Amino acid sequence: MSSLFTLLAAASALALGVGATATKAQAADVKSVVLVHGGFVDGSGWQGVYDILTKDGYDVTIVQNPTTSLADDVAVTRRAIAAAPGQVVLVGHSYGGVVVSEAGTDPKVAAVVYIAAFAPDAGESVASLIANPAPGAPVPPILPPVDGFLFLDKAKFAASFAADVRPDIASFMANSQVPWGMAALEGKVTAPAWKAKPSWYLVATEDKMIPPEAQRAMANRAGATVSEAKGSHSIYVSKPQAVAAVIENAAKGAQTAAQ
Known part of the structure; x- marks a missing residue:
């Protein structure tokens, strides 16, 4: 009789152990991705990346931050993080990097990914990061503000922002620009997520908006896992496979770190 009780106790302990292991694995499984767009555009440019990630089994949310x-943009992003199932890989393009740097300290965020993005330190903003461009660096064709909002010169949009995007799509992007508020440009990060969370960075080597050397410098400062791909500032549109690969690597890397 005592043998039976011993066997049952052992079986129960084994079941509890297996259950705990399964729970740990489930907790470490990072399958949610939140994508944050940058200035002058909306979230529709993420469609190619979205299609790849969802096909690979990820739950993907695209934030339509008002810029x-x-x-305001951080508040919208935090609501998206809260609604996503489980742990989240938080991804920002361009100015979206500022948003994810501020919002990424959320406990649900397992990793932060920067796609040709600003990765500011505490007290920095887009305005401060672009204040003193390196000699010879391309100057984005930003028009003077109107009522506190910025636009890019439509005639120069494709060359600066989307040089490797299909011409009809680049033209549509130029003519459907979202006004970018000066308050967003000047918004300062308080506690950057990259100081507390593992981070990944994809450098777009043909970028005419944020110089590749500036991207590399920010990525290195953040201690990010860095990769590079040939592409314009709109690499998330033109090279969705390269972008999705970095995001999936971040999900797997965050999962491994959590185990």
Whole structure:
């Protein structure tokens, strides 16, 4: 009789152990991705990346941040993080890197990914990061603000922002620009997520908006896992496979770190 109880106790302990292991694996499984767009555009440019990630089994949320102020954009992003199932890989393109740097300290965020993005330190903003461009660096064709909002010169949009995007799509992007608020440009990060979370960075080597050397410098400062791909500032549109690969590597890397 005592043998039976011993066997049952052992079986129960084994079941509890297996259950705990399964729970740990489930907790470490990072399958949610939140994508944050940058200035002058909306979230529709993420469609190619979205299609790849969802096909590979990820739950993907695309944030339609209003780009009116950093505080507003962070609030929208945090709501998306809260609604996503489980742990999240938080991804930002361009100015979206500022948003994810501020919002990425959320406990649900397992990793932060920068796609040709600003990766500011505490107290920095897009305005401060672009204040002193290196000699010879390309100057984005930003028009003077109107009522506190910025646009890119439509005639120069493709060359600066989307040189490797199909011409009809680049033209559509130029003519469907989202006003970028000066309050967003000047919004300062308080505690950058890359100081607390593992980060990944994809450098777009043909970028005419954020110089590749500036991207590399920010990525190295953040201690990010860095990869590079030939592409314009709109690499998330033109090279969705390269972008999705970095995001999936971040999900797997964050999962491994959590185990």
